[in-house]
Amino acid sequence: MSELGSFIDGKWSRGGGGSIPVWNPATGTQLAELPLVAADDLEQALAAADAAFPSWRATSALRREEILRTAAGLVRERSESIAAAIARELGKPLREARVEVRTACEHIEWAAGEGRRAYGRVIPGREPGVHASTRIEPLGPIAAFAPWNAPLITPARKIAGALAAGCTVVLKPAEETPTAACELVRAFDEAGTPPGVLNVVFGEPADVGARLIGSPLTKGATFTGSTAVGKQLLAQAAPTVTVTTMELGGYAPVFVLPDADPEAVADTAVTAAMRNSGQVCTSPTRFYVHADLHDRFVARFAERADALRLGDPFDDATDMGPVATPRRLAAMAELTADARDHVVAGGYQEDRPGWFWRPTLLADLGDDARAATVEPFGPMALTTAYTDLDAALRSANRLGLGLAAYVWSSALTAIDHVTTGLEAGAIAVNSWQVSLAETPFGGVGESGVGYEGGTEGLRAFQRVKFVSLRSGS
Incomplete structure (x- = not known):
């Protein structure tokens, strides 16, 4: 297994919040110790994402696509070792884990191309000399929360959509299945993602969630998990009116x-x-x-x-x-x-x-x-x-x-x-x-808010700006 830890502002860190064991569910034995972040580490991750946002937003969609496709290629090259990590930590049969790796790469590649199609539109003016249009812009730093049951697909879908849209990310994966997310972040780092654009933190879920969503630096949040936890995060997002995407319980x-x-x-x-x-x-x-x-x-x-x-x-x-x-x-x-x-x-x-x-x-x-x-x-x-x-x-x-x-x-x-x-x-x-990868995925009622995947998956991390321009003095 690769060394586990958090990734903050382009550097790997063991954090300052102690550690917890990672278990093998097929044997009931311990696999590793996962270091956790402290409050100061979370603040550093948020600050890094905020500081990196202006330059990442200004990076051309073509360059962002290059980075995402390179990252997907690196994940494909390492697919066997990543699949093995998923099988060890989750207990998913290896052949299913291999499918998960391929599917995660498809999500990254889809978002990479879709990021170049963030088109606005021209709206006919009501009188001569008035030029009206809309622009599609990234929200800003995104807090992303991924569960243990799809430890590569879910982080990949969230990271790829946000980065392709021009946002920066602080990701909190599941502590039960950390390796796949660490390897994914490592691939993005090696592909050329600038420091601060993509950060990953592990910690006590309730504390990390409250701090990331409650921060005024966070402009959007994406969560996959239980309906009960999703409702808690929605309540925490209300004071700052943080834009949220929630993929919750199904049945x-x-x-x-x-x-x-x-x-x-x-x-x-x-x-x-x-x-x-x-x-x-x-x-x-x-x-x-x-x-x-x-x-x-x-x-x-x-x-x-x-x-x-x-x-x-x-x-x-x-x-x-x-x-x-x-x-x-x-x-x-x-x-x-x-x-x-x-x-x-x-x-x-x-x-x-x-x-x-x-x-x-x-x-x-x-x-x-x-x-x-x-x-x-x-x-x-x-x-x-x-x-x-x-x-x-x-x-x-x-x-x-x-x-x-x-x-x-x-x-x-x-x-x-x-x-x-x-x-x-x-x-x-x-x-x-x-x-x-190319279809919208989201629930209604208590199964969630918003969509992942497809064109809609990028829209979750974007906003529309209307501009009305009158020519002349």
């Missing part, structure tokens, strides 16, 4: 309509639901299956889930690794105990070193069960048999969350009805893909 519903093939859907659903041990904000989790198909779907899903091989993330035979922390084990145990009579697959911790939970299916669960109201964020799925489609839609929308959703059918009228009725920022029909 994605899936609709399997009467004309779908329940076995075929179940075959792919298990893989999608248990990817990264279910620790994905877009994981298909709440399956609304028509009553005529429900039992067949449950039987095949349970069969496939029971067949998944848990083990070492570096073993090619492994289908699913551990959950990331003991907290996730406790959450799985609590939700399963509350719905014990509905367990048809898994539902227990494996008796082995590390933090392994068997893929769990809770069948025909009512809305009053705890697992039907709390996002598991682990290897768990649940089903509901429905006959009244509109009632099922009301159930799916009742939580106030709306990040991703899925529909399986070939009936165009029914697909239109469901995609119109679902409250979600992204919906995939007959696939499990809801987020790409």
